[in-house]
Amino acid sequence: MKSNGVQNISDHLYQSALKFPDKPMLLHPGKVSYKVFCKLVDAYATGFINSGIVKGTKTIVLLKPGVDFFATTFALLRIGAIPVMIDPGMGRKAMIQALANANAGAFIGIAKSMLLKYISPKNFKSVCIWISGGCCWDMQVKHLSTFRKKGGKNYEVAKTKPNDETAIFFTSGSTGPAKGVVYTKQMMEAQIAGLKNHFNYNPKEIDLCTFPLIGLFSMCLGLSVVLADMDMVHPARLQPEKLVLNIYWYGCTYLFCSPVVLQKLAEFCVQENLKLNSLKRIMTAGAPVTPELLSNVARVISDEAQIHTPYGATEALPVTDINHKELLHLYENSPNYLNGICVGYPLEDIKLKVVPISDEAIKKIEDVEECDKSEVGEIVIQGENVSQGYLNDQLADKLSKIAAESGNLLWHRTGDLGRIDDKGRVWYYGRKSQRVQTETKVLFTIPVEAVFNRHPQVERSALVGVVANGKTEPVICIQAKKGTHKSEKLVDELKELALQQELTHNISEFIFVKKFPVDARHNAKIHREKLAEWAQKMRK
Structure with a gap:
């Protein structure tokens, strides 16, 4: 992976600020240019350094999606600290259990999240630095607002190596306890390159962001971002008319969302006879996408627009891709999902195999034979955008990672079952643990x-x-x-x-x-x- 002059993931953001300083990075809520946003990142980075957060400090981030969330995340990346991200929608108990494993040294969150310090002190005993994004009710808590007011830049940008830990993103916990996925600089660079090269992201696009992680990547690629008017923790509660207004008002060209969001949006547009002509690309992932949903969405976008249904996981984004036109043709004469769900073709830089189903550890990739064509087995993958390990979880590493030939990148066992057809397309059959x-x-x-x-x-x-x-x-x-x-x-x-x-x-x-x-x-x-x-x- 070529560095392209990038010594720190946040350099992508600053390169965009040099190319088009006055271009809006955030269009909604509020309008913030790349230049102004980078100044805010500098202020936060300086404040974090002065508070004791340094390179390698694992830092839990529990802020609502918005300027402070993105500025905080990039500031941590800028100084080489390791942001730890988790979905609070999994519930307080599960979230606390997961975060206790992080052994974080710092915590940045909304005022309400500061209560965790007292609710479960033993699970956060490693945290020495608490920074609040809201009003102060504890003299020990520092404020993001203080850093913002002081402004200025007084820190050194951390130079990171390809295998340096860069961030921790927790899995959703939908099929077991949430696990912390270690993102290295190389992994994040590969994901950025994949979005740019395969999906043709370009700085002229306007992204309607319904998922903060994807918003971070969009900003690295120089897009203008509109934060969707919705509760991103509970997407099923969204009011679709608000998203329609976001798209119409700002001329959004790109949308990434879960199928439940897309379904509500499509149903509303069909009912109201509305067209979303500005959208050029839609990506929906995280759950099965029915042919009925694809057909409904196709009715409300232009003929030139593409709906992609990429397959991936927190451990690897993305792995495969296919567009709605090919999918609808595939399902035309086939009962829905009786032969699995087609998730498309492996991306250019991904190696993908299907191996026999087993709940035992696999030490070396040479120890297993590939399944025959159309035989159902476990999907295993290898690539630069594939995580090489979990956070403080040796058992998960043992069961999920496979040593490669000649010391190459580890193979990852997805825990997903599927098959490969004679055209090279991957078909998903469900989770291994749920068979x-x-x-x-x-x-x-x-x-x-x-x-x-x-x-x-x-x-x-x-x-x-x-x-x-x-x-x-x-x-x-x-x-x-x-x-x-x-x-x-x-x-x-x-x-x-x-x-x-x-x-x-x-x-x-x-x-x-x-x-x-x-x-x-x-x-x-x-x-x-x-x-x-x-x-x-x-x-x-």
Whole structure:
């Protein structure tokens, strides 16, 4: 990976400020140019240094998306400190447990988050520096506002090496405890290059930001950013008309969002007969994207616009890509998801293999054979944009990383199941940990659930395994659509659907759940482990 004169990730931001100083970096809320924003970053960097935050200091950041959030993050990167990012939507208990593992030395957050210092002192005993983004109620707490008022630059930019830890981003915790993913400078550079080269990002674009991490990358690429008028912690609560106004008012050309955001936006535009003609590229990821959703979105954008459904994870962004026109053609004559979800082709700099399913550690990539074409196995990947390790988690590293040939970059086991078709496209079948192994077969969540999701009265379904007489049996949890209730007729119809497919013909037990537990970030990743525990209790 060539450095392009970049010795620090934040250099991308400053290079943009030199090229077009008066160009808006943030258009909403408030208008801030690249030049003015960099001055704010300098002020914060100076304040952090004076407060004792130095190169290598892990620093928890719990600020709301906005000028202070982005300026704080870039200032930490500028001085070589390591921002630690986590999604508060996972819940306070899970968040505290995850952050306790960070062993952070500093904490920067909104005033309310300062309460963690007293709520759970043992989990934050390593934190010596507390900086508040709000009003002061503790004389020990320093303020971002103080740094902003003092201004000025009095620090040295940290020179970072490719393998230096640069940031920590926690996984969503949707399939287990949240893990801290270590981002190195090389990994972040590769992600920036991938967005620029594969997706053709350019400084003329205007990004409607619904997810702060992607906003950071957009700023590194010189885009103007509009922060969406929505609660980014709870995207399902958004009011789509506000996003439409964001797009119309600022002429947004690019949008990255989760499928739940895109669905609400598309439904509103179809209902109101609105067109989003300024959008040239939409990227949606984090959960399955249905053909119906793609069709609806295609109705409200221009014919030239592209909808991308890239596949990736916190450990690697992005891994594959495909556009909506090819997807709609693929699904034209095929029942939805009975053969998995197509997530596209591996990106140019990604090596991707499918290996036999195993819950055991794999020491060397030479120890495993690749699956045959169209055989379902675990997706493993290698590339410069792929994380090489987790934060203070040797067990996760052991189970998720595979040594490569000749000391090259480690391979990462995604924990996702899939296959590769004869065209080189990857098809996703669900999480490895959520497969159900019976005495006679292995059942995967995506194709099994697709059988029952076709019923017009089913909102969504979830495959889980329950143990009876020492044997694992498949059970389908059903979340019915609003206004629909469990009935003998509905259960009989679901059983009939099961009998129509070889895959599901032995499934006959259905448990109705009022509302599925899902992740806050995408409102779509079903916590099947919780449903399995509940279903097991129902059996007793």
